[in-house]
Amino acid sequence: MKMTYPKKLHDIYKFEIDDRLFVADLDRCEVLEIDKLVWDILDICDSLDAEQIIETLGDRYTEDEIMEALQSLEKMEEYGLIFGESPSHAEERGGRMKILAPRSRVFEKEMRWTALGGIIAHTNLLKSMTKYADVYVTREIDLIEGAHLIPLDLRQRASKAKAISMGFDGVFLWFPTELEFLDMVSYMDSPLIMPIHEERGENGIMINLVMIWYSLLRDFDSFVIFSESTREFYSKFLMDPSFFKLIPLGVDAEQFRPMDKQAAKRKVAEMTGRAEILERKVVGFLARFQPEKGAGIYIxxxxxxxxxxxxxxxxxxxxxSNCHLPSNLIYAGRQPREKLPLFYNAFDLFCFPSLLAETFGMVVLEAMACGVPPIVPDFHGARYVVGDAGIIVEGKSFQHDIGSLSGYIPVELLSEAINRLMKDDHEMERLSRKARERALKFSWDASAKELIRLFKELNLRKRFIKRRRLFHVTFSPVYEGKSSGVKSTILNLTQYWETPLQRSGYTQSVEEGIALTLLKRHSMREVESVLSYICRDRRKASEVLSRVNAILESVI
Structure with missing residues (x-):
């Protein structure tokens, strides 16, 4: 085993209990029992190489004993223990932002084989962010080049305390489904950014998850969306669309680039054993082959x-796989990501008939980067990716999902678009050029820079947020002739025992009183949810919230 010393140590603490020796890895929140030899090595291994360690400790231990101990420490390093850069060494990073990217669930074993667009997008964003910030991941599978591993389990109190002590400048979460991290808004003083990789789906489940996060986000947190379709959609439900910041995804234009089409077709024909690929025009499909992704329409x-x-x-x-498929449909199998450019280039056009509410359409952008004209429906985010560099087919967007489908595309319209383009070589060539030109406007580097800029903006916003002065409110019955009701009254007294108004006893609507009372313990967006339910009228709820916000802002 090759041993490389000296090594940079984590923040560690050595201690002894009842003649037993321990080392606490404060960065991993782990305690390990060690022997006296390892104890001694830890005192010097950050400044001496292996030969110098053996020489220094040679009067107390044999060379074999020292070598065995060094190898055991190498093993600890493989598991992310004891060694590596400590997140607390801020002075060594030149003032770069520190971004935590925790994840509670892992769906893929190897990135090159994953077909989950959200995972691919998020990984590329993190990788590009490492150029401009220090990114810390909590799972070994997410350890990409340039990132740092701090395997915290943020469901545990010790890990939460460690995360707080590290003083992160921001937290970049993965998916709204990870509700395990909801409580971060209560103990992390860092801005949180939640990306929305899936606009809706699963019969409203994703919508409700996004709305839970929306209710709890603070004024210095944000969602990140990848196309305007997501903001348009959630504006139907939520009053403050400013929480949705647009940062388009990118594409690696060096990896996904035009190749010689005949050469690509020849290679794919050899791989699939279908020589006719060389002679006939090809309509490509690259996604999970499921009804939601339009597989039935494609067949x-x-x-x-x-x-x-x-x-x-x-x-x-x-x-x-259990259905009778037409003979002109060729299944090329599962392919690793490094081979995808070859298949894109074997397509004459790319058909993306997804019936999900796609937030972006990464495969569409990858096809475009390879110079392949795309055909997409008009009811999800892919239309913003395509712009005028492909064909957008009119579809039907459902107000409510049916099953997991968000819309439908008439197969006749798609067929007409395919035939129109296939029979017009001039238009095919024009769109091929435009597709590549448009794809070059999207890059992971630009996306990462925008994310860093957003984190800086949110940190600046946090500095200027002051705690609201909240008035005490009473509720009382009121007699009005033959009927009775309820009124709320604002008392001229804040939680700081201040009296900023001219007098006390202003009568307000019950809804305004409820809002002022709830704001003592809940966010403005949580109160928005309650008012929407009480008023049964979104416009009225918005007006109430606007008046309440006005009086609070006027006394800050």
Whole structure:
């Protein structure tokens, strides 16, 4: 085993209990029992190489004993223990921002095989952010080049305390589904950014998750969205769309680039054993082959257009593996990400008939970067990616999901668009050029810079947020002739025993009184939710909240 010393130590603390020796790795929140030899090595291993350690300790231990101990420490390092840069060494990082990227769940074992667009996008964002900030991940699978591993389990109190002590400048979460991190808004004083990789779906489940996060976010937290469609959608439910910051995703234009099409087709024909790929035009599909992604529509397109080949790149055929598929549909199998540019280049056009509310459409952008014209529906984020560099087909967006579907695309319209483009070489060539040109406007580097800029903006906003002065409110019955009701009254007394108003006893609506009372313990967005329920009228709730906010802002 090759040993590299000296090594940078984590923040560690050595101690002894009842003649037993221990070392606490404060960065990992782990305590390990060690022997006297390892205890002594830890005193010098950050400044001496292996030969010097053996020489220094040679009068007390044999060389074999020292070598065995050094190897055991190497093993600890493999597990992220004892050694590595300590997040608390801020002076060594030149003042760069420190961003924590925790994740509670892992869906993929190896990134090169994953077909989950959200995972791919998030990983690329983190990788690009490492150029401009120090990024800390909590799971070994997320340890990308340039990032630091601090395997905290933020469900545990000790890990929460450690995260607080590290003084992060921001927390970049992964998915709204990770409700385990909801309590971070109560103990982390750092801005939180929550990306929305999935606009809706699963019959309203994702919408409700986003609204839970919206209610708890503080004024210096934010959502990140990847196309305007997400803001448009959530504006139907929520009063403050300013919490949704647009940062488009990117593409690696060096990896995904145009190749010689015939050479790409020849290679794919060899890989699939289908020589006709060289002779016929190909309509490509690259996504999970599921009804939600438009697999059923794609099969119908193949049946309607036997003169073209329909080439599928997907982890599996899923349900459709037991169905009779048309002979012009070719399944190329599961492919690693490094081979995807080859398949994109074998497509003459790229068909993306997804029936989900896609927030962006990364595969569409990758196809465009390879110079392949895309065809997409008009009811999700992919239309913002395509712009005027492809064909956008009119579809039907559902107000409420049915099953996990958010809309539908008439297969006849898609078929017409495919035929129109396939039979017009001039238009195909024009869109191919435009697709590549437009794709070059999207980069992971630009996305990362925008994220860092947003974190800086949120930190600045945090500095200027003051705690609101909140008035005491009473509720009382009121007699009005033959009927009775309820009124609320503002008392000229804040929680700091101040009296900023001219007098006491201003009568307000019950809804305003409820809002002022709830704000003592809840966020403005939580109160928004309650008012929307009480008023049963979003416009009225918005007016109440606006008046309440006005009086609070006037006395700050």
């Amino acid at each position: 119908k397109l193949a049946e309607m257009n036997p003169e073209y080949l329909f080439l599928v790149v997907a982890p599996s055929l899923g349900f459709y």
